[in-house]
Amino acid sequence: MFKSRVGSVSRPTSPFKVLVQRFTFLALVVAALGLMVMNRADVHFVKQARVAAVDAVAPILDVLSSPAAAVFQMVDRVQGLVALDRENTLLKQENDHLKRWRSVALQLETENQELKKMLNFMPSSAMSFISARVISDSGGAFARSMLINSGSRDGIREGQIAITGDGLVGRIGEVGKQSSRILLLTDINSHIPVVSENSQSGAILVGGNSDRPQLVHLPSNARVSVGERIVTSGHGGAFPPGLPVGKVISVAEGEIHIQPFVDMVRIEYVRVVEFGLDGFLPIAQGSG
């Protein structure tokens, strides 16, 4: 089928044209190398241009990503129907369990308020949420990030935290007017201070572009076991303490890997949260 080609005859080219082509090629190679260096050096206008370009195509991505999401929802629904009965039993059990927790929570809330009154407690600045739809999931082995369809006009700022109901997704790395990029916790450039919930040993969670990020810089006497929950520690101020991140899935040969609570593949919507943290991350000025 591929043998009969159309329009595949090359035309003779003049020496001048060849020279121009070679020059163009070399100039573009130099430009590519220059961009790499400038990008590495975090030159401001390069970053601005990148953000502006993403912003320009965000509406197209927004439209294109809808059918994919619709198909996903349909598949999910069919799967849901198949597992309806089993799920119902599970949900009833979970409901019972949650009812018990609810009464505990209500009790604690009252107690908490009483104690706050006694302490003349000043509440910290209220947390605010922005819900956004994921319009691109740049997979591949080279970077792990997502684009969402909200930007500075919706109040998104660099350094804010992206979560779902299950736990931490990542943090906002770049902000355009109508789109933003979330640096996922699985990205190679993601380093998050965390703590294991049982043993209370602090560590850094390094993304490494894999689905199973790794715990590093654990204290030498730390004992972390499989199944243990890992939450953010709040050190450095970039992330609030106590956000669920994942659970330890393997401990072998000094390498500890965790499985994030959030299934990155299934994310359709994220909540971007302003915790009022300034931390060591550069916070974009004058946006909003």
Added chain:
Amino acid sequence: MLWNRLDLVARSLSPMAITLLLVMVSVLPMHIPFFGTVSPVLSLMAVYYWSIFRPDLMPSFAVFGAGLFQDILSGTPLGAFALVFLLVRVVVVSQRKSFIGNSFVVMWWGFMLVTAGSLVLVWELASLLNMTLISPLGVAFQVFLTFALFPCFAWLFFRAQQAFLRQS
């Protein structure tokens, strides 16, 4: 007359338009488990195909632009895919005569070499620029998936070529 010219211009832009569209398609959230890890580089297929059959409609600055677009959307270091696409175009254009008129298997085989070479180069650049060694396993999967899906996309390009570029 003007209409004819416009029509011709639109037709000759189709290879570039297809390439840019594929860049966008490749970053859409597909919600398929593990697909995100190994998502194929669709735009590379387009750069390869059009560099063989219509290099005149896929000039250097166009593949540079497509590579830059890929870098911007997928979050690879800016310039990495731009450089790699430029190199792919030069290599493929110099060898295109051995693909044209030959069987599809030869072209597919050539694509495997190009994919492996390109993604290894991007891997090296990304590791260097991020100052960390990126796991080569993901790259290997990505090479395999890109290679494996090539026939489907080559067929689509072939149909597009027949539909839009028959007369030009």
